[in-house]
Amino acid sequence: MIYLLEIDPVDPSTGQVVTLRYGSAGFTTWPSDTPSNTWFEERIVDPGNYERFMFGRSRTRGESDVGGGDIQLANADGALDFLLNLAFDGRAFRLYGLADETAAWASRDTILVGTMEQVEFPSRRVSIRIRDRLALLRDTIQTQTYAGTTISGVAGGVEGNKDLKDVRKPLLFGRAFSIPPVLVDQFNSIYQVAANPLTGIFNVSAARDNGVLLTATSDYPTLAALKAATLTGGQYATCLALGLLRVQTRPSTLTVDATEGATLADRSAARIVQRMIASAGGTSAADFNALHTANPAECGIWTGTHETTILSAAVEVLASIGGYLTVDRLGVYRVGRLELPTGPGEVVLDETNILGGEAISRQATNDDGDGVPARSVTVQWGRAYTTFSEEDLKNVNATDAYRAFAVQEWRLAKVTSAANVTLHPKGPELVFDSCLCNETDAMAEATRLLAIYAARRDVFTLQVAADEIPTVDLGDVVTLAPNRFGMAAGVPARVIGLTPTLSTNITEIEVWR
Known part of the structure; x- marks a missing residue:
């Protein structure tokens, strides 16, 4: 296989995108291709490795990490030094695979689509730092600011002083x-x-x-x-x-x-996040529809006047229902909900395809509690963005219900495992913030989470040849069947991390169960 790379930096002197093309071997597209008669200069010495996780390494909740890696180009002759003067941050790249130099451009496989951060020049090489499209969501969710021009009751609109x-x-x-x-x-x-x-x-x-x-x-x-x-x-x-x-x-x-949101159905976590990231483009409508169906509970978030990124706000909302936000290898934003793995997996991983035979490592999760069975789960819901003290409300004509509401930032929905209170007396008592609006929904989510975290949870890491898992992606279920840890008969496990090393055709896969 040969690798072909297209990068789209901007030339600051013209403000125009400059598309540059490089390959692990020289390659020219055919006259009938689009683009036609286009040369890919032989420069790629290492197509790189690239980390992607559902949340973060060995984690099953929290903010999604932006995946990253690097691509190495040969520059012994200094012919690529001009790249230093181009703007790379936030610009697109596309990495393709082709059977060989004689194959048709139309037969290429898209290996990875994402954005770039910058270029570095280690010795005789150029290193292009790459990031997945989650990096684009690190922009502030609100670009508008107050002008401070409202200096009278008739002038300056509503822009504050x-x-x-x-x-x-x-x-x-x-x-x-x-x-x-x-x-x-x-x-x-x-x-x-x-x-x-x-x-x-x-x-x-x-x-x-x-x-x-x-x-x-x-x-x-x-x-x-x-x-x-x-x-x-x-x-x-x-x-x-x-x-x-x-x-x-x-x-x-x-x-x-x-x-905000015309109907109750527009205020689910899925629909809110769909609106938040709409401007970034490249979303999976099917994913958002499925997530909305899985949990249509009403949610809400107010950003206030401080700076908040699109990614942080979206993850905060998705966390309300155990959701995640990732990007697939084609650069499409994907959402889903963490569920216990069930059923037959997409592929079976055992001693026949795990590199090293039974070389598999088990580690605790990096979640709160490190995977130890939880004694209880509490979901915080119904946030009050302003709270009062009892003294503030002492002489206020308000109902007892409002007084109770106003002095607490959060309402709590807690479920407890009676068995774990005895069996795991030092087990964690997990607390989850949420954007949920109703107690019934919060209690349902707390119950669902306890079913997940009341049992010991394991993370396993193993390496396989990339062509053994060509379609496996984050969130998929595989059958884990090494002759280790009592799994020889096969158990379902959910993929939460993938790190392909393209130069060796080996992928490190992290699974959770």
């Missing part, structure tokens, strides 16, 4: 409670809940002043109409299209419950 200049505007996805909206026009007492359109301020506890319920009036389509609205003390009006709320009297501490 100079103290808000360059502060990021908040975003809301799904449903959230006790949001502290941002004062964006102090002259007209206008606040911004979120810079993206809202579907509605919901239920009777929509807005409160230091815990005191305010009365909703009307929603207005424009900022001008909102400013012109007639209000009395204790009332508020909205411009949901702009995520704005106006009160008559400046509140002491204003909190708002709000929703």
